[in-house]
Amino acid sequence: MKTSPFAPEILAKMPVIEGVGFASIEAGIRYSGRKDLMLAVLSPQTVVAGTLTKSRTSSSAVDWCREQLAHGKARALVVNSGNANAFTGLKGRRAVEITAQQAAIAVGCTPQEVMIASTGVIGEALDPDRFTHLLGDLAAQADIDGWHDAASAIMTTDTYAKLSTRTLQIDGVDIHINGFAKGAGMIAPDMATMLSFIFTNAPIAPDILQALCSQYVKGSFNAITIDSDTSTSDTLLLFATRTAQIAPIDSADDPRLEGFSEALGALMLDLAHQIVKDGEGVSKFIAVHVEGAEHDVAAKVVALSIANSPLVKTAMAGEDPNWGRIIMAVGKAGEQADRDRLGIWFGDIEVAKDGEVAPDYREELGAQYMKGAEIAIRVTLGIGEGAAVVWTCDLTHEYITINADYRS
């Protein structure tokens, strides 16, 4: 597979977060020659928040996490790639339970404190005997510097490991937020991430952590789309080890949350963008801004209609400033739009205005702009104050090549 043109030259250096260690191994679940099983070991007092796929055919691991998020405690995270353990019926449920039990023994906690995620092929049984015997050794080897290996072990068709880190100070103490994610295909809002795990040492209460997670997921992981397909397995988990030696943050009004929120939001957006930039077959990173909609939700519907349109995405792949297809996508979205008030911009170039091509627009300007790797499309509807941004990538031959024989 061709590496994304957006792949970073070197991976971000991740600071240690006290109370978080990783180990990963080649368990041979599906892939060979690469790691496909990851265990994160978390210190006592770790709390967890998260957002899970809204798919009606969610995987057994997602169902398990949904149950465990209710109590908000976590001591371990087990992730395998190669098999999604989705649509695997009672066997799938049993595989999750065995995994939780074995990880609990390995780490020294209750099965309910083990979070689990699986990604890969849907509909094939995941045999827990293939890998659960490895968990004891993994727990013993857990390494505070294991971030890069952990981010690689959860990849499927990703072409690079996606990591992000932020550090801020609260009460003179370093607070770190580290996260990693995998994406690549079957990426569409609710949730868009496939898998993303974020860790911090901040002593934040679980309900506040959950509120922050829900707040920032909207504009980050739920504002990206690769191919409009929503996975059965999408999982975002946010762990706080609470190991930083500062007074606990137990109230949503705590002023110390401000810098933390901002850093968390920026980190989530960074990981979400990295997922788009490694979308299957990506050659362009596209931001779709919609303004002047009836309300924000309408703006997002229109933005997604543009971002998910195969005709818009193939035009971008062909570096064709085909703004007629953007008009089409606005029209099909079903939200209020008045042709004679519509405006379209490519970056700073005004393309269309008041229902017609803009007076100064020339095709060469658009064609030149499309040659860039990062494209901004802006649509002004002229109806109200609603606005939204969605990020996507183009639709290329490489996407077809990857997906026409993913399993073979």
Add this chain to the structure above:
Amino acid sequence: MKTSPFAPEILAKMPVIEGVGFASIEAGIRYSGRKDLMLAVLSPQTVVAGTLTKSRTSSSAVDWCREQLAHGKARALVVNSGNANAFTGLKGRRAVEITAQQAAIAVGCTPQEVMIASTGVIGEALDPDRFTHLLGDLAAQADIDGWHDAASAIMTTDTYAKLSTRTLQIDGVDIHINGFAKGAGMIAPDMATMLSFIFTNAPIAPDILQALCSQYVKGSFNAITIDSDTSTSDTLLLFATRTAQIAPIDSADDPRLEGFSEALGALMLDLAHQIVKDGEGVSKFIAVHVEGAEHDVAAKVVALSIANSPLVKTAMAGEDPNWGRIIMAVGKAGEQADRDRLGIWFGDIEVAKDGEVAPDYREELGAQYMKGAEIAIRVTLGIGEGAAVVWTCDLTHEYITINADYRS
């Protein structure tokens, strides 16, 4: 462009319909070396019914037809390909008015009796002076055997002309229904056809014609999808010259309507299937059947979710029986579904049952089935009695090739 593997070896022979004549010409609107302007001349007493795109950015021609359908009378139809006259503001409206005026003079009717359709590039001004001077000669040349040329003149990225005909007898008199259509890309329900024109000599009242049109469009043109993109220009018009010498059919309860309805429904379905079979880059014709949904609307939502999924469509292109992606598409549709009651069939092969792979299913069976050119996917939800069928094609490299440089 590669001709669709489903292209017919010879075009259907179309019977004469008294009161309908066609002329077409190379006007050079955008294409060269092919006809791109078509005029149909209709006898007095012709009535018209139709269904138009629900796009909020519909073309000027669509807006014009919507106004004229209110009175249900037609004497001429002007269609151009190469330019959709959409998002062209007041100039676009003016182009339509001039076209209607010139066609009215050519044919000898009022401008309001002229129906107009345009297909092609969106957002470029359509200059009526390029072609309206030709309408007088076209009217003089109108030919009762001009069906094949007319069907070709309206094509854009279509690789074959799509025609269909049915003949039945009412009161011992031959009643003909002839239709043609163009499709290829930007094809998704409401409406899916881009352009389709159907003609009959039956003396049917306009309100009955409209009721039949609306009844059959649901299961035909609105049950197909190529790429989930809805055009600004989709137009289905159904003309009745009322030239057959039988007593008028003025009541919806007239028993003579039965055979006519059936023939019209079959013809509309045939044309809709032909559009899918000439979908851009098509290699497989795919029927998606959903049964056991909460209600019919839910079944159609699920069927469209499967039919529009890029991951399902690329799997079909790769002849990969990847039923996990069907599970994914059921899950993301948002309608009621219970993983443990789901069933999936490929043709007569039971693939999944009760939330797991079916006991007798083997991958080789699915792989063998996928080699066929026509694929039937059947999903049973086990919730209620709702059912729907949707037709689509696969997503291939050829689709990307066609759409990454359509305008260049």
